[in-house]
Amino acid sequence: MGKDDDVVKKGAELLRQGATMLQESCPICGSPLYKLKSGDIVCPIHGKVAIVSNESEAIEESSAPLFVRIEEKILKQLDVLSEDIGKTSSYEDDVKLSMAIGGWLEVIEKLRFLRKESKEKD
Numbered sequence: 107m108g109k110d111d112d113v114v115k116k117g118a119e120l121l122r123q124g125a126t127m128l129q130e131s132c133p134i135c136g137s138p139l140y141k142l143k144s145g146d147i148v149c150p151i152h153g154k155v156a157i158v159s160n161e162s163e164a165i166e167e168s169s170a171p172l173f174v175r176i177e178e179k180i181l182k183q184l185d186v187l188s189e190d191i192g193k194t195s196s197y198e199d200d201v202k203l204s205m206a207i208g209g210w211l212e213v214i215e216k217l218r219f220l221r222k223e224s225k226e227k228d
């Protein structure tokens with residue numbers, strides 16, 4: 107089964123749990139985002155995501171260089187994920203959470219490397 111099937115399946119599952127589909131899409135993978143009854147915004151692939159919620163924040167973000175903006179988004183995402191540390195109800199959730207956090211940290215590492223590289227080219 108492909109990744110797309112997974113997105114559809116997970117999306118359907120979220121809707122069944124009472125989530126609503128949003129206009130926004132995941133900043134990382136582009137999948138449609140869902141709002142849970144709890145108010146959390148989730149991507150079927152990445153779990154909880156932080157999206158820009160007000161206009162001033164959006165303007166502020168757009169003035170920063172792309173890599174910085176991406177990193178800021180990821181840091182927000184990590185902040186959201188970190189709220190679940192120690193609150194997971196199963197070993198499986200623990201593994202998923204640590205994988206998600208580890209994955210984001212890897213992306214930050216790559217971003218910082220790219221920023222350093224592009225600076226050196228100037």
Ligand SMILES: [Zn+2]
Nearest residue numbers: 132135149152
């Ligand atoms: Zn995603």
